[in-house]
Amino acid sequence: MRTALILLFLLALAAMPGALLPQRTLNATKTDEYIAAHGWWGNLLDRLQFFEVYSSVWFSAIYLLLMVSLVGCLLPRSVEYVRSMRAKPVLTPRRLARMPHHRRAELTADADEVLADAKARLSGWRKVEREEADGVRSISAERGYLRETGNLLFHFGMLGVIVFFALGKLxxxxxxxxxxxxxxxxxxxxxxxxxxxxxxxxxxxxxxxxxxxxxxxxxxxxxxxxxxxxxxxxxxxxxxxxxxxxxxxxxxxxxxxxxxxxxxxxxxxxxGFSPRFTVTYPDGETRTQAVQWRLTDPVTLLSEGATKFDPPGVTDAEQRRTKQLAITGLFAPTASMQGKVLSSRFPALTDPAVAVDVMQGDLGLDSGRGQSIFEVDKGMVDQGKLNRVARENLKVGQEITIPDGTKIKFDGVGQWIRLxxxxxxxxxxxxxxxxxxxLGLAASLTVKRRRFWVRVTPVTGENDVRLTVVEVGGLARTDQAGYGEEFNRIADKLLSAEKRTG
Structure with missing residues (x-):
């Protein structure tokens, strides 16, 4: 059990980097940015699998060792538990006066009556009656087996969580x-x-x-x-x-x-939001798109993105790559100007506006390389194949015209959800x-294992009066807190004043 606790602590410690560092399975882009920003330290952490914590070799090793340790701990404990459940309560100690809880009294009641009363008082206890020397009889009683049951249930439940969690990952x-x-x-x-x-x-x-x-x-x-x-x-x-x-x-x-x-x-x-743009080409043809833009501020929902258009009716690939359009920039659901920069002061759509850069040229869509829908290929900009031809702030219904006569109108805003x-x-x-x-933890914390013994000894008193000496003893096998009240309650009923000698 000590080994299992150490491994459980190590597992919790090993999981901390998964909460503190970006994980590649959740956000590959942010992970790559973190590695690039931290140089050799980021590369070292990457080689040590700190950005893939839950599938790393060292985390899996701790996980498997914990499972093996739990199995090795639970099997012998389960065998011992079965044995203890089948065993009878222990013999009544010879000297009950040495027990933490002890009472003694002489009763006028017959020994059989006392024993019958004791059995009734100890209803729900596991008990056994034994005969001792010189006509002495005793009852050994024990209860609280549910404590060990709860302990085992807790650990079997933990083992089940580990096993099924691992299966779930498969x-x-x-x-x-x-x-x-x-x-x-x-x-x-x-x-x-x-x-x-x-x-x-x-x-x-x-x-x-x-x-x-x-x-x-x-x-x-x-x-x-x-x-x-x-x-x-x-x-x-x-x-x-x-x-x-x-x-x-x-x-x-x-x-x-x-x-x-x-x-x-x-x-x-x-x-988030999808600004809707309508592009009217010089020949009168129109194209409308509403593409999702990503959030840059989760509080005000200021967003950025790129809506891309291919020119209609152009069949020559070389010519088409010179007339592609991308509308990039910022979108604010409730516009607020910070100097000349568009910002947002509220996340609801109360006064939508966009600050756009219109890029014209080769968007790199035919390069065979995948690219983000939220931005243009910066390599095309660096090569001079994609150029900015206009920059403007637009409200809904406003439009701009670029040098070749193409008109771009900000039509409205749609919304998207991420599922x-x-x-x-x-x-x-x-x-x-x-x-x-x-349930097992509750049982192991609230139930207390305790023992109760009754020894009945027939004696002859004055004037040959037959009396019964009754001794009771109690022992809490775990924490004694609370058992004293239960012991006294049973003992008081068993050794009540009306049963005692005068």
Missing amino acids: FSYEGHVIVQANGSQFCNSGIYAFDSFVPGLQVDGTELNPFCVKVNDFAARYTADGQAEHFESHLEYQSGADLENGTWRPYRLEVNEPLRTAGDRVYLLDN QVSHDPTQGWVLGCAVVML
């Missing part, structure tokens, strides 16, 4: 996806439907539980000082037979109240083991 998965709150749909059909996906070791992403979600709207409520008070989104979802017959079922998704369907949980994690899809087939087992741990 067969669970977690994905994040941004969905526009305008009736857009998301289907849990494969890993490519997600913006980020973290599979378990035995999950390849080809056999996810199928379901679809349609995000109809999003509503947020804030306090006067801009603190978030309530988020909710009205969804429709379908799973199982609904996927075949096209039935959509409504659900109101709120923070910490996930949608549970098809064995998965869908959480509402985050929200987390979690699948863990062992979460019910983990919860059950955690409940067993709590």
